[in-house]
Amino acid sequence: VLRVLEWSDGAVRFLDQTLLPNTEQYVSASHEREVAEGIRRLAIRGAPLIGIAAAYGTALAAFQQLACDPSLVALRVSDAIALLRSTRPTAVNLFWALERQRRVLVRFELRPPRELADELLSEARRLHTDDAHKCERISANGLDVLPSNVSILTHCNTGSLATGGRGTAFGIISLAHERGSLKHLYIDETRPLLQGARLTAWEASRLGIPCTLIHDSAAPALMREGRIGAVIVGADRIAANGDTANKIGTYGIAIAARHHGIPFYVAAPSSSVDRSLVDGGRITIEQRDEEEVTSIGGVRMAPKGVSAYAPAFDVTPADLITAIVTERGVARAPFGPALRGMCGEADGQE
């Protein structure tokens, strides 16, 4: 498992993901502003990882203030929470992690500042460890359902660069590799932002996983050639009936997998299941800036004046999904009752 973010010598040390895959540069943030800036400019990305970074950032504020004027620690922590909250306007994990730190602040603000700082750090570490454990459980559960010696196709990035542990879909893949049951990994480049080419390919290389990068549109041809034995993807949101919103392109892969009789797995923490959504039709799909289609790397590819449509996600209906793997087990059709059982005793936002 790669460690791309950690608490180290009183600082938050993180890998600057904007420089991947060509440069591996770690930033040692000794002020919460640097953490906030790292989140804002996508040096730290992936919903779970953003939440963990923000929690450490809050602890960092406390320790920094402790060193100069302990009487102002609670105030500084309160400001840090506000600052970190402003970095990414729609990141649910971020708000949830900061809410946990706010509760620590409320509980400890009348205690000695040192205790408050220690407790904020402990809470951040708990968040981090919990997420890592969740990844391990998802990965172990996923390994149980996979055929042995299988070649897997994945889409987007769902590994250590996005979570506090080995990842969700990618966690299953890396565990399968460690256990000798992964034959080969095919990675979709994942237009528009190329998380597959830039991030997943980097993680796979670092872990020595045998892999091949392909264009998103080449996957069906590979399936026809018999090169792919299973598909595993992550999820941004799962409706109560199992319909799954994930990175644009996922739905087409699911259709092609069904056409070729290839199992299609979704891997995600149970917190991704939103029981308030009856089905995928209720999931709001974020529309990205047209520039993500008309330009690549800042270079305009399409003629001026041509409009583009850039949905960030698509919805894969439950009937195309073989199984949904969470840290609490594996759900199969009918997904409704199975997912309800898994999310029964939710711990907080999880």
Place this chain on the structure above:
Amino acid sequence: VLRVLEWSDGAVRFLDQTLLPNTEQYVSASHEREVAEGIRRLAIRGAPLIGIAAAYGTALAAFQQLACDPSLVALRVSDAIALLRSTRPTAVNLFWALERQRRVLVRFELRPPRELADELLSEARRLHTDDAHKCERISANGLDVLPSNVSILTHCNTGSLATGGRGTAFGIISLAHERGSLKHLYIDETRPLLQGARLTAWEASRLGIPCTLIHDSAAPALMREGRIGAVIVGADRIAANGDTANKIGTYGIAIAARHHGIPFYVAAPSSSVDRSLVDGGRITIEQRDEEEVTSIGGVRMAPKGVSAYAPAFDVTPADLITAIVTERGVARAPFGPALRGMCGEADGQE
């Protein structure tokens, strides 16, 4: 119909496609070397258009020589044919067009040089006109099978930038637009080389066709939303049973179209049907350089050492194709007999 290549005032005038879509610059070639160079550096591309350009280039050589030393016209033409043949090593249309000019040379080399030059130009014009007519017939035949007021999805570039006329698949689309039966055009960007974003979007804009550019992987989501009423694509090669090789990504579109009950049309000249190939399994798929996946616009996107798989084409089996539209008519399943009937009296390579 856009004219991107023509004989004009004793020169070959062509649009430099390497500068599209941002710059529209025409080159007026007064020496066959400039035409050869244009083909070599992809300023002129698309199999039919390359053949037409080479035919005009041969005539250009004859007229140039006529102006200085008429006794050497036949020799100069012979050299020009050799030069133009060397530009693109696997372009069948190029060889076929130059073979037509070589026959003109053989027939006229003992006649006055002026007659040879005139006849080479006439032959080039015939090739050009024939291709334009073929495009018109394909387009008219395609229009007959289309639903009215339909929104169409297309992939890659098959218009005036690739042919001597309005194009094949794109020809149908532009004719439907002229006749008021096109509701909207969706254009796949077509990774890796982005012919959709760069070329088809340019042609559609120039013709005032209402269009939207999308990522290749977004097409299935659009189909699910009911935005696409028909798919039309071109073909690089069609086997005797109707299996069709076309730009990578075509196969996935065909699967998704079938999944959503959307008609999927292939449009191509009957010369694309290769009756020596029993089925699509016999079609050799060109593998492109890995750099087309690992880099975009010369910028490395994937980590060093990661390998990639870059097939240029995929094969769509006949059973996913609603109809194959050629200049000789519309073939439907079973394609074998229908295609045999169309290719019965082949005229030369056509």
